[in-house]
Amino acid sequence: MSIQWFPGHMTAARKHATDAMKSVDVVVEVLDARLPEASSNPMIHAIRTHRNRPCLKLLNKADLADPDVTAAWLKHFNSLPNTKAVAISARKPGEASRIPQLAQSLAPHRDDNLKPLRLIIMGIPNVGKSTLMNALVKKKVAATGDEPAITKSIQRIHLNPRLTLYDTPGLMWPKIEHESDGLMLAASHAIGRNAIIDEEVATFLGNLLQQRYPHYLTARYGCTPDMDGVSVIEHIAARRGYRIKGGTPDIEKASFTLLQDYRDGLLGRISLETPASRAQMLAEAKAKAADKADEMASDGAD
Structure with missing residues (x-):
């Protein structure tokens, strides 16, 4: 299943972000610590590198992610030029207080009243940008919620x-x-529900968890290691007594249960990708594209 989600207001948001980039010193990119690269918008990278702006990558929701995997991602990101990365949980008091000083280290020339440091908070939907913003300002200036794409316009705030x-x-x-x-984005609730089918996303998640964190599925639902993603969902339905009319297992409800338990951190601290798994996925995609190009060239020659 190929998932795509680009609501109409995001075209305008992209233009506004591009315009705002002219006036800022550091890009603060908020990522989901459970899937740091998959939740990094390539357009943000293109916009900021065009303007040669340094980036502070915040791996938010770190309290939900596998700490060993997060450490590997921090090592990876901190090896990149013009980049600094830290893991945070914006919901925890005091976590956001580190951000200005970290950003300042990327723009040491902006450090007085005549040249204030200008930060732009960017990221995909539902990674915690608004929660971070409210924590920085220490009052509610941005709407937060459990649905992606709540914030729809740029706002500027003079913090001091x-x-x-x-x-x-x-x-x-x-x-x-x-x-x-x-x-991965759909499983982590970064994409609107109207663009996904819960059962297909939950099947993907179930398969991935069986590969990397089977003990969490066993502890929460009593799953066994031989189950695949479909079997995991069917087992959850049976275990929880989810039924629809006629006694048929309610696969939709079981799928949503698995997704919500993952999103809420009820299964345990989980990361959906690692630097190594990312590199392998990209290598396989490159090889597949090369094979397809060779096949098309062969067909053309015939």
Whole structure:
């Protein structure tokens, strides 16, 4: 299943973000620590590198992610040029207080009342940008909620004479290139429910969890290691007594249960991708594209 989600207001949001980039010093990109690369919008990278802006990558929701995997991602991101990465949980008091100083280290020339530091908060929907913004300002200035794409316009806030913040809407990109990225994003609730089928996303999640965290499925639902994603969902339906009219297992409800338990951290601390799994996925995609190009060239020669 190829998942795509690019609501109409995001076209305008992309233009506004591009315009705002002219006036900022550091891009603060909020990522989901459970899928840091899949939740990194390539358009944000293109916009900021065009303007040569440094990036502070915040791996938010770190309290939900596998700490060993998060450490590997931090090592990876901190090896990149013009980039600094830290893991945070914006919901925890005090976590956001580190952000201005970390961003300042990327723009040391902006450090007085005449040249205040200007930060732009960017990221895809539902990664916690608004929660972070509210924590930085220490009052509710951005709407938060459990549905993606709540914020729909850019707002500028002068936090103090030395710091200005720009908050942007969650920004997706027009085409998600890799199918697994779309499924990870959907599982993590970064994509509107009208664009996904819960059962297919839950099947993907069940398969992935059986590969990497089978003990969590056993502890929560009593699953066995031999089950695949479909069997996991069927087992959840049977275990919880989810039935529809006629006694048929309610697969839709069981699928939503698995997804919601993962999103809420009830299964345990889970990361859906690692630097190694990402590299393998990209290598396989490259090989597949090369095979397809060779096949097309062969057909053309015939």
